[in-house]
Amino acid sequence: METPNIFRFARGSALNTAIIGWILDFVSYGGELKGLGIEIIKKISRNEIQKIDNIQILSMYKNISLVIEINDDYLITIDDITFAKNQSNILKKRRDIISKDTKYLDRKKLFAYVHIGNKHEYGVGCDNCYVLSRDELLEMIKPYEEKNKELLGEYVDYLNFLNEFTSKYKTEQDFCNWHRLSWEGYFNEMQDSLNEADSKWETFTSKEGDSISFEWNRKSKKYKLSTGEEIEYFVYLMIETKLPCRYKYNYNENKPYLLFKVEVSETKYKSEIRNYVWNIINDIKDKYETDELFIEKTSHAIGTHMTLGRIEEIKTKEKLEACVDIAEKIISDLDKLI
Structure with missing residues (x-):
């Protein structure tokens, strides 16, 4: 044998x-x-x-x-x-x-x-x-x-x-000290706490390198045209960040964005719906913004999934969680108005 x-x-x-x-x-x-x-x-x-x-x-x-x-x-x-x-x-x-x-x-x-x-x-x-x-x-x-x-x-x-390295998010505030696995662990914890069927995280590769994103708070909405026809679209939140190489951490570009997103399948109406949703968010956000937390409108309007606005310069877990709290309040207010 x-x-x-x-x-x-x-x-x-x-x-x-x-x-x-x-x-x-x-x-x-x-x-x-x-x-x-x-x-x-x-x-x-x-x-x-x-x-x-x-x-x-x-x-x-x-x-x-x-x-x-x-x-x-x-x-x-x-x-x-x-x-x-x-x-x-x-x-x-x-x-x-x-x-x-x-x-x-x-x-x-x-x-x-x-x-x-x-x-x-x-x-x-x-x-x-x-x-x-x-x-x-x-x-x-x-x-x-x-x-x-x-x-x-x-x-x-x-x-x-x-x-x-998956658990490092529990003890490290500064994202520069996070491993790519730390983001996975953090997003798993977010997903478990939310208990939302549509929440998920994904890693993807582009010319700029590897990135990871987490999306949640997805809401289905209807946009009524002048003809009376209704077009379905979705609004949701996303966190996105670049990832260090597979076995590195102490990564200075570990700075996530918090994104306000809209998904419109009907190509003909995507710009109209995007502008409609952003204008309402723009009115809502004033009561939540501070000097250190500002939601910037973006010009990205390519494809079905479009970015409406984003929060930048998020360097610590504490600030990210403050941004998440405000973003969820804005989406909650938006949900009541559209």
């Missing part, structure tokens, strides 16, 4: 499923990590699988990171969607592939995915899938790290690194 080796499972950047595949190999091989492998199987199966007589692990079978045959009656698939785009499509497609595979028609199928990142899954399209999160992996692996310091110890250090 071959000695378990992580490189048997490593495929490109699929580090997390490679680690899990390597650990699960010890279930049949034996040794100090066998208990950890069994614990992972029990966790994924929600304790449905209690006895493992035999286990066979396939790597990248039909492009699925791990396909695990257990005994003669179970099949588990594990994928890593931490940095995947279109998560719903990926999981649904792979689930359909394995469900229709004639080789496994008689087996009960259990599906899991690894997600060690910060992003909330906006409906990943995998009903009853088990999610192996960063915190859960840490909880399971940490008691075993001394048994394999070279690999498991370094993996635990990596997961702890992600936690440390």
